[in-house]
Amino acid sequence: GRLLDQMGNLQRQVLRPNGLTFSGLAEREVAVLRLVAEGYDTAEIAVELSYSERTIKNIVHDLTNRLQLRNRSHAVAYAVRNGLI
DSSP states (O other), X not given: OHHHHHHHHHIIIIIGGGXXXXXXXXXXXXXXXXXXXXXXXXXXXXXXXXXXXXXXXXXXXXXXXXXXXXXXXXHHHHHHHTTOX
């Protein structure tokens, strides 16, 4: 119980204010991955999240580079396997 309380405090006080989750992904990165997994293309994701298409492309590019993934499909598979989405 104490461990769960400490993890909750970490999430509320450190991670969430910095836009991060326990997975190490920012909330907007997770949101983009979820929409990619739903079959949305870049333009549709941009409209859904109120970002520019360039921003969406940058988010996907940063994710794939940081996690050493090959493409969007690989990113979705990684996220599903690791319980991120």
